[in-house]
Amino acid sequence: MNGAFVRSESGRSYEIVDASGTFVANVARASRKDVRDAVVAARAAQAKWWAATAYNRGQVLYRLAEMAESRRDELRDHVALAEASEAVAAVARAIDRVVWYAGWTDKIAQVYGSTNPVAGPFFNFSHPTPSGVVAVLAHPTSFEGLIDQVMAPLAAGNTVVVVASERHPTPAVLLGELSVTADFPPGVLNVLTGSLDELAPVVCAHEDVDGVDLSGVDDALLGELRSLSAESIKRVVRAGFASDADSLRRLRTFIETTTVWHTVGQ
Template sequence: MSSDRLDVRKTYKLLINGAFPRSESGRTYEVIAANGAFLGNVARASRKDLREAVVAARAAQPKWQAATAYNRGQVLYRMAEMIESRRDEFAFHVAQSEQHNDRDAQLIVSAAIDRVVWYAGWTDKIAQVLGGTNPVAGPFFNFSIPTPTGVIGVIAPQESSLLGFVSCVAPPLAAGNAVVVVSSTTRPIPSLLLGEVTATADVPGGVLNILSGEVAELGPVLAQHEDVDGVDLTGAGDLAPTLAADASGSIKRVFRATTADHDWAVDPGTRRLRAFVETSTVWHTVGQ
């Protein structure tokens, strides 16, 4: 940083419906690294912002579901391309947020890119792996297809600001869900940067909505919102049991991470893909 010039500091904003608003409440908070360094100002989303995000997600979801799986794969792959093209910037912010050295941060960014690519490749395989035909004992053609659950609320992991974040967000997106995600409260910047990246990755507005703020404030609203069909409580910590109870009000699908799930380096398998798909089974008569 050159000392003879005052740097321009960016306030990170929310991503709602493809736009980057400040919080309607006007609130921001300072992100401070574990070593005390000031990392930036970010918007602090309100309940109302979250409500707006859910409305946007609900509106965007049918189109995202109706897009071809091939197309969804391309969009996710484009997201990976965009991260790759700005990997140094991501690495810088991951290093700052998570207090890694540059080499480790680069490895994390690589893993995050590869994770997104992995899920990009899943979009047109989910139906084949999770669906199929069922040999019922009668004159019927019967098949099961996985369909997206709908609008998914994600409480992103608090520690893993980029790799953990994409590992939670990409699978529901790959399956055709729209996502409203509450970023890591203390490490939101890599995810907000990712939000900016999506603006140039052809992710349709409303499909991915990213809010920075307090889990204690936003989590219950998300978990209780009847128009949210499922919640991923990976980053909810001690609040997870309460939020899971809140989710029962509208019989939401709830994903609770185990300790093993927080090891972001390992092969994630299909668990997160299966978490937010519904099996829809169609019977049709077979006759002349």
């Protein structure tokens, strides 16, 4: 949270175990207050993240891929807790995905922006801007899914609060560590661990969260979270994880279009 590794303000933690039931680690169990603190950090960081050049954001994301590459084995061990047989390939695909998004930062405006030939003496153009603070309810098992959910809003200039997978939170925690070594400005990426049932409604009801990625939650929770999100008119996405089109749907959800009219005349 905000570039630091803090315990829950509540002092709570919980145990996670592997498939055989063996103890793996104690992790912090975030509270409602921790959600609020994370959103404050994300909001404070957003203007700076967006004010950085798109090239610079791309460099930071590419640096993250390099950091992940250098800790590939450690990532594999954590990912293996959730994706036992696929861990090596899953990590490789996830790193490729970070690289893919690193290349998007300075192309989003070129693909989704436009100049508009309005019928009058105006120079009129539309350019994509970020929604702001995006909450991500992480995919419960897929590391690649988590990466896609986090990178899409970041590439577009949003800052992110992740609620990690409740049973398999350590890959998300490791992602937080990697982001610090990759020179993410503090607050750009914040990772909370804890009970999804407890945290998801708080996140979706939070007035200062602009968008939420619900791709990681069960159908059972979906209706309630969507209606909580409606209160502050959040941008909500629930996309698949199969293709570039899914990823771009995720990315487009968290960009706004700003159109500028500028007079033309002597």
